[in-house]
Amino acid sequence: MKNFDTTKWILYPFLFLLTLAVLIPILNLLALSLSDPLKVHELNGLSIFPAGFSLINYKVLLSNPLVTKSIFNTFLITTVGTLLNLLLTSMMAYILAKTTFVGKRLVVIFLIVIMVFEPGLIPEYLLVKDLGLLNTYASVILYKAINIYYLFILMRFFQEVPDSILEAARIDGAGHFRIYTKIMLPLSKPGLATMGLFYGVYHWNEYFRATIYITDPAKWPLQVVLRQFVVQRDNTAILGAQNLLSYEQVASLDFTSLQAGTIIIAMIPLLILYPLILKFYAKGALEGGVKD
């Protein structure tokens, strides 16, 4: 009975405080962004309920061409990028996990060497520049078309598909490409979904490569706009084009609330997918020992 009490009276409240330390800063931003601009001064850094209610911040942000374009860019980069990631990674994973061929050891050693030796920023930047990819979506998508850690994790998923099925298909005359498309991919949907989420989260959060490769604001993903607006506190681009609002409305806007709204917008898809992400990620993380 003594142990039961310790857990209940000390541990449970303590862990609850820890979860508050994560939730309050996020809920505070949500409250800021949803408050009435005229009442927002009533809030402090620990408030989790909005003062009054107004969607004006979201209206301003979502009517701003820079913001809407960047949301579109992020969706484009995330979708195309993830599909390409999945295609290239799964094809290579199938070959490495399920076939034997001359030179296989060499390929595996090559991958490990590449994993260890990182060329660093400048040679990569100069390569992207030489390939003429500066200021293109492709620069952000292509430079990380396969993640070797993820490749190894997917190989482990693929290895779970029983060899007997592949063997049967082979006897029926199916080639490797057919086996890959007609058997391997359909049978490994959970593995592919896991990798899809890994890559998807990765693309959604990517800002650095876009910061250095893309100088045209019209091609910026959301995270770059967020960085400029929130981290560097540069509001010229955001507040520049507010022709949809009256002067009074523009005058009443609160810079901090707008920043809060931008952060929330950048989090929304993650939060919606969070239950799914949690389910797949934990399994994948344990199998691959991923640390990123």
Place this chain on the structure above:
Amino acid sequence: MRIIKASLQQVKKDWVIYAMLFPGLLYFVVFHVIPLIGMKLAFQDYRIIGDNVWVGLKHFKILFSSPAFMDVLQNTIIISTMKIVFFFPIPIILSLLINEVRSGRYRKYVQSVVYLPHFLSWVVIAGIWISLLNPTDGGINIIRNFFQLPSLDFMTSKEHIRWVLVFSEMWRSAGWDSIIYLAAIMKISPTLYEAAKIDGASSLQQMRYITLPAMMTTVVTVFILNLGFFMNAGFDQVFNMMNASVISVVDILDTYVYRIGIVNGQYSYATAASLFKGFIGVVLILGTHFISKRFTGKGVW
């Protein structure tokens, strides 16, 4: 000869395999091998027009005689060390605490909340922390004022900014990093605990004599892996939390390379700096791999 001929025949027969391997390999050659070769720039002077000129160790000599580089190296080592000393134990403690929570629903709630920050980008996290540490009405300063302490501008304070790095790293990663320790705890046989309970061991004694020893292999492995990445003091974090007031104490090798290379366009010099960092990194990773293999049977790959 016969072996070569046989292999060639095999290669010819398996052409589909090579064709399917080709796109992936092509990607690795273009985006990994070519930049690797591009590192020769560290020994050259970069020319916009015409070929680069070989200059030997010139850039390294400038680098090692530069006080700025030495500061950056020192910052990297200090920040990495602070993170290992003050952050590393936290996920272990957290996993022990979560493990004591028997109620399934409460446990699930705690876990899903503490894992969440791991999935946010450092841009978002920097935004959250800048607002949390705001000197006028940030959450932390409101708590400080409640205890009669004066407000502090943490983000621009040279004394505090490194601690901001350590604590924001905790906020983001402690929960997620506890997963691997929780997995190690799950593998412990319940019969051990039952036997201990019969012998009258308290839950603290069970933790001390069963759980901790059983986790030790995982703890050592993770510790060694962290050492391997010692030179990465956290680029994304520093890049987003750095500002002009604190740059002298938080500028690390990676942010330095970014600034002198991408911002100032001194490609050769920046490549030399990142080659130096890469060299130390490879030594550390190879070293820790073999140490890890030796002591835990598990390597970096």
